[in-house]
Amino acid sequence: MNIPVHLAATLAAAVDHGSLDAAATALHITPPAVSQRIRQLEHVTGQVLLIRSRPVQATAAGLAVLRFARQVEHLDSVTRQELGLHGRSVSIPIGVNADSLATWLLAPLTKLASSSSITFDLHRDDQEHTLELLERGVVLAAVTSQPEPVPGCSVRPLGAITYRAAASASYARRWLAGGPTPSALESAPLVDFDRRDELQSLWLKAMGADPAAPPRHRIPSTSDMTHAIRMGLGWGMVITIEGHDHSAGLQLLGGEPVAVPLYWQQWRASSDLLDSVATHIEEAARPLRASR
Secondary structure (H helix, E strand, C coil): CCCCHHHHHHHHHHHHHHHHHHHHHHHHHCHHHHHHHHHHHHHHHCCCCCCCCCCCCECCCHHHHHHHHHHHHHHHHHHHHHHCCCCCCCCEEEEECHHHHHHCCHHHHHHHHHHHEEEEEEEECCCCHHHHHHCCCCCCCCCCCCCCCCCCCEEEEEEEEEEEEEEEEHHHHCCCCCCCHHHCCCCCCCCECCCCCCHHHHHHHHHCCCCCCCCCCECCCCHHHHHHHHHCEEEEEEEEECCCEECCEEEEECCCCCCEEEEEECCCCCHHHHHHHHHHHHHHHHHHCCCC
C-alpha cells in the first residue's frame, strides 16, 4: 500500500489550519473535496486519522501520516532547490528548549544560514516536551531530554546543561544568613522558569527541603530569570556550562549541581541538508559534554 502524497498533504493542511473549511481555502479546493480526500485516505489506511473537533486533531494513526507528509514536503523542497526549480530557501522547523536557545544553539544555526539557502523555524518548549512537537510532525528535529526515539527518528546524545543553585549576595544575607538549611529554604522565595520547571524542586529535595513550601516567582525567559536572580527577587538554578556560566557575580548555594541531558532527534528519512544541521548542532554542543 502506497499512501497518496496529495491525500497526506490534505490531512496536514486540515491539522495546520484547524478545520476542513480553512484547509480548503489554503488548498484552493472546496470543503467537500477536502472531506472526500480525508475519507479516501482513511479508507486506504483502514484507520480513523482525524477527529472532527474544533480545531480538528490527528489521531495516533493520523500523526504517523502527518509525519510522512512533513517529510515529503521537506524532501520536495530540498530537491527543488537542488534542481534550481525555485529560488526560495529551505525552511527547517526545529523544536528547542529555552536554555539551549539562550546559550549555545544559535551559533551553529547562524553559521549554517550564512553559507546556504536555509531558514530556521524554531519552536520553543520545555526540553521534556519538544518531543511532542516531533511526534505531531510540527518539526523535523528537536533538542530534547528524552533518549527514547520517536518512531522513525534517530537520536544523537549532545551532553548536558548543568545548573547550580545561586542567589545574589544581598538575597543570601536576608534569607539564608545561616546557610541553605532546609527550614531556611522552605521560606526563601525562589524563581522558576514556568509551572513545568522542576529544577528548583529537584535541588530542594536533594537538600532535604519540602519543594512545596517556598514562595515562587515565575519568569518564562532564561535571560530575564537570571536577571531577576541577580536583582535579588529569589534564588534559582542557573546555567553553568563552558562558555555560558550564568553564575558569575552570584553566590553559589552549594549542594550538588543538577544536570539535564540533551539529545538531538531527527527523522531518519532526512536529507543531506538536515544531516548537515545535525552535524553542526553536535559540534556546537561540545560545551555540554565538557561541563559534565
